Amino acid sequence: MTAIRRDTQGMTSVDSGSGRDAVRAGGGHSRPEDGRSDEGPLPDPARVDPDVLCTLLARHGWQRRGGARGHYTRWTPPDDLEPDTSLLIPADRGFDDSADLLDEAVAALSRSGVPSARAVLASLLVPGDEIHWRRDVPGVGGAVPWGAEEELRAAASAMLSAAAKAGHTRAAYYGARLDAQAADFLERVLVVAPGTGAGLLTAYAPAPEDRQTTTTLVRALEVTRDAIDLQRATGRPDAFDDGVRLGVSRELVGSLVQLVRGSEGAEIALSWAASVGPPRGFVNRPLLLEFSPGDLPVLEAAAERLERSEPPVAVELTGAVVRLKRAVPGGEGQIRLRVLTGAEVDEVRVRLAENDYRTAAEAHLGGLPVRIRGRLERKGGFRRLADPAGVEAVRLDAAERDRLLKALRLRAGRAAGPDDAEG
Template sequence: MYRPTDERPLPVPDPARVDPAVLTALLGRHGWHRRGGTQGQYGRWTPPGGTAGTSLLVPESARFPDSTDLLAEALTALARSAAPSAREVLVGLAVPSDEVRWERDIPDEGSGATLWTAQERLRAAARSLLAAGALGTCARAGYHGARHRRQAEALLDQVLVGPAPAGRSLTAYVPVTAGRGTVAGLQRALHAARDATDYQRATGGMEAYEAAVELGVCHELTEALISLVRGAEGVRIVIEWSPAEGAPPGCPARPEPVEFTPGDLPALRQAAQQYVRDEPSLAVRVTGTVVRMRRERPDGAGAVRLRVLAGADVAQVRVALGEEDYRIAGHAHLLGLPVRVTGRLESRGGFRRITGAGGVTPVQVDDAERDRLLKSLQENLDHFEEACGGE
């Protein structure tokens, strides 16, 4: 994530491709006000606060002969406007996006260092919340750990974010083509987390949190909410769908904002801990390439790290092996071959370790893949010094 929208100038959209209804919806969403105009033909819009000398004449449809000319003038004026909301409107036009907005109610302390810290905290927590939404689209689990991280990061790389003034507000623009499922899932998960928190605070029971896993609530989401609420007097999360695409199936056209307060922190912390504690380890049969080997003595048992090719939704795992399995893994790597190993993927440590491993077997690959693996070995021989004589 996420690419800040103020890092580079935005191109002015082609007025022939801009739907006036989408433009007016975005203007209204970002605080612009209609101040007049001929009903049914065009409207005059001014930015929040009524910036002097700035107004847009926007046609209400593309059926009028001068609609394209009016749109071109309005888009050029937006690009030149100093109003932050003008840039937000251009982002919404440039890439059809669903918007996720965070609003934190924090004390006004005024210190530059404090404001910087608040901005960084908001950005980090917002990123974590979007990542949790992406993880929920990959699988339903109370605790994901390292699982599905690559897919979640791939989505975040496509998200645009706006500025975070004083750490009080931040908007993320999630492209519809890549992230619609994530935002829809996040919308459901946030409301489920709110309901579960209310239930826990009223009854002391955790049953609602357990049921909420099927709606995308997880350890990662509750931790993100804790980060957002900590140090604030309240947090409000607003989701708005792309005007060009409308609401996804099964979601309300205008989702209600979700709010959390410091009073929710004990319930959220308890849920976060329970999700980690209750997530079971998994029986797996993993195929991967050896990227590191280590043992204390020239003989005996040792540990290897595998880059996972199949069998688990993580990038790498650490595997403790007996002497014979360790020797087989080392020989397979020197021959440029992956290995297959069975065991249990442990939830402790984030699903990064396989315990009870055994049955290490080299896996045949085609010549091109074997050559690539051998080249990787030659470029990383320093990782295998331990395999030849310990520390």
């Protein structure tokens, strides 16, 4: 049985019931009856589409060597790595021996020591758009420092989060806005270990359900690469500003800084899910973009520029007062508001004059939300409300109160922990 584990960077890892990697395969001499290799579960041959399998083999460099025309094709590993390995893939599932050929092909891939065989099994077992990150970090004997792998996971998670936000709405800088939507997307992303080595990470984004995020990521990364090249050639930074409408943001640029800093270079590749095909407007070929330490000055300057360019946002919020603080009785004080409606953030801090602070305190004691107008500011990642006005308690009937309590519990689950210090 496959278990799903949440990792520390927000993406989800897939493990076998015994804790070993779900899609690593190899070393066995026969395919067990329970559908597992020695190191994890295998795809069910009865559900393998021959066309998808052929597409994945070609994508990973396997060589087509002919076969009976219209009946099956024969495939061998890339670069003659295993001369004795050969796969016969039926043209479709309509032939009498199709099930046996697919079963044998999956078993042969599981026994193969070729890394790409494990990658093919991963794609069959966990279908979706494949996103690959490669980060070149000096190491010893192919190993890299522990911290380098954590940095890779953090950069990839930040990049996917930025794409999820941009897929929802475009902005030069998000801060805390849309954190909940980004977290929901990361919950659906799967990370598997196809045995590709240190400094590498592969994630699978659901397709076609989350194509809005992956297509946004592709366009934004391509525009960012072009903007870097333009600024390095001409000194003009405005291409980053123009890229905002295609998904470029301070968060996306910042994730590239995380990925490249401390490395000798990084690559990002994306291949569309073979079982779904490319989305409308995209060609069926992998994306591959490279970034180097020489790009860092441009990226760092662009991140600052994009953050400064996003204006404060005028809002009218309704939320529950969850914390009150002031230095002495009387005078102004600060509240923390858990937002229910009016802005795509979980919490904001607001500094209030004495009368407004008293109104907020009374609403808190009475279990009522408050309504307040103001401007969400960039400082603190859009977690502060400036120029507050119109503070008032909102009266609720019993049904609305129940909905409020339910919403508060949901928001509390999302907001717990990341930024609990007052300031």
